[in-house]
Amino acid sequence: TQLLEQSPQFLSIQEGENLTVYCNSSSVFSSLQWYRQEPGEGPVLLVTVVTGGEVKKLKRLTFQFGDARKDSSLHITAAQPGDTGLYLCAGARRGTYKYIFGTGTRLKVLA
Amino acid sequence: EADIYQTPRYLVIGTGKKITLECSQTMGHDKMYWYQQDPGMELHLIHYSYGVNSTEKGDLSSESTVSRIRTEHFPLTLESARPSHTSQYLCASSRDNYEQYFGPGTRLTVT
Numbered sequence: 001t002q003l004l005e006q007s008p009q010f011l012s013i014q015e016g017e018n019l020t021v022y023c024n025s026s027s028v029f030s031s032l033q034w035y036r037q038e039p040g041e042g043p044v045l046l047v048t049v050v051t052g053g054e055v056k057k058l059k060r061l062t063f064q065f066g067d068a069r070k071d072s073s074l075h076i077t078a079a080q081p082g083d084t085g086l087y088l089c090a091g092a093r094r095g096t097y098k099y100i101f102g103t104g105t106r107l108k109v110l111a
Numbered sequence: 112e113a114d115i116y117q118t119p120r121y122l123v124i125g126t127g128k129k130i131t132l133e134c135s136q137t138m139g140h141d142k143m144y145w146y147q148q149d150p151g152m153e154l155h156l157i158h159y160s161y162g163v164n165s166t167e168k169g170d171l172s173s174e175s176t177v178s179r180i181r182t183e184h185f186p187l188t189l190e191s192a193r194p195s196h197t198s199q200y201l202c203a204s205s206r207d208n209y210e211q212y213f214g215p216g217t218r219l220t221v222t
Contacts, residue, residue: 030208031208031209033209033210033211035213039150040215040216040218041215041216042201042203042213042214042215042216043154043201043213044213045210045211045212048209048210050209086151088153088154090154090211092208092209097142097159097161097205097207097208098156098159098169099144099156099211100156100170101146101153101154101155102153103152103153104151104152104153106151
């Protein structure tokens, strides 16, 4: 069974701090997405990475896809209370249009 | 901005009732998905469809059923609701292997 493990599971930090969330698997994915979800809402896509070693930046968020396309990281610089939410990674299984979701990282940024 | 809609947003219903959760998208996406999510947890795929008249069961066994008679519409039905069905149900659609767009979800409570 393919699994996507995220770490840490919970993270509570002060405004202005930096943080990194990891998404790891033993399986290769054709692409990997990062989503942010707020309570009572559906996940919202932040970014998709496709190429091994790819790095994408979205304002204060930096996303990296591992060289072997088995893992990814999300780095937030100078976190703000508006970054609070559940962060989910999702891998697209090779040869299919099905996605497997990570275990999630719940981030709380304190003002 | 994603154009995918789910109704109702909240549903409280008694055991044994039949329910249908509606999901519609206006983006013309071929692929549609239903996920089940407990609060703050990962998403589990319960059904997916690659096009009209195509439906498959996902990774998480579910007593629900789905239909895909029109491209834009992907309803989920529970013939006899039970308390164990209490959860959030998220509908999503995609055009390719690089992103999914989610609806706001239906929070179902079975008493």
